[in-house]
């Protein structure tokens with residue numbers, strides 16, 4: 001039998017779990033100040049994440065999807081994008097969003113049940129958080145098509161999970177991106193679990209990246225705990241897309257160190273050894289070790305930075321806690337130009353319940 005086509009999936013890692021450089025450093029990584037900035041952003045995200053979980057546990061947030069362990073993947077996405085690009089997140093990419101100018105108070109508002117959390121201060125064109133799994137991939141492909149039709153040098157980036165990469169909308173997105181040569185970068189953050197479904201039960205495919213090959217996209221796997229490798233592949237994919245070279249699928253291999261959300265108890269379906277082993281590969285530790293080996297970071301700087309993060313997060317938490325709730329009719333008022341009868345009746349009932357009914 002002849003071979004009509006053959007493919008390979010590349011894997012990129014530059015910093016190993018012990019913080020050793022194992023491949024050629026990209027140009028940007030030769031500047032320790034830039035690496036310190038990446039580390040500080042990852043560390044800030046972790047301080048925020050820890051605080052958000054604590055807020056939920058003390059009844060001050062409805063629920064919360066932690067990003068513990070995903071910091072390198074998320075920060076690299078945010079740093080690689082330009083302000084005019086459009087980010088289509090799922091629901092835990094806070095690190096990327098902070099880089100783009102979303103304030104932590106907005107994340108808290110959203111999970112506290114206030115839709116105004118989606119009214120991002122910074123990136124006005126970024127899409128809101130997407131809880132339906134994988135629909136954001138198709139929205140990103142649509143945005144990318146608009147950029148192409150308008151001849152705008154902008155790129156749309158979506159994030160989907162390992163579980164989400166099994167969904168129809170993900171496949172439809174990569175098919176459109178390939179068929180129309182769209183400026184689209186689809187990142188699969190493979191954190192090994194889709195709530196209680198392990199990666200091993202998710203697909204028969206050897207890698208998640210190879211799904212992009214079927215759509216004709218450039219596809220590769222990267223160590224999603226290595227912020228240097230992650231940023232390098234994101235920059236390459238985004239700039240290629242911006243130049244009209246077509247889309248990419250990037251599988252960032254990482255691990256969800258937390259529960260799926262605060263409503264989940266991961267101890268019920270995954271072993272402690274697996275989690276313990278994953279902590280040895282987590283993203284902050286390795287970059288810190290590398291920075292220390294360069295003399296660019298130390299314990300004193302770590303403590304000072306953590307304290308500063310704590311203070312900044314406290315300001316955001318207070319802003320969230322002090323935000324006055326919207327009136328009850330707000331949940332009815334923004335979906336329809338003209339409310340259908342049943343919705344209008346529910347609105348009147350809600351106002352009557354509050355003693356504010358008119359007429």
Ligand SMILES: Cc1ncc(C[n+]2csc(CCOP(=O)(O)OP(=O)(O)O)c2C)c(N)n1
Pocket residue numbers: 092131132133160161162163164165191193194195256260
């Ligand atoms: C269309 C749809 N189906 C089911 C769900 C329920 N659900 C919420 S999160 C989740 C698992 C997602 O796992 P993955 O895509 O791997 O992302 P992760 O949360 O692990 O980052 C599911 C099935 C949903 N939100 N939307």
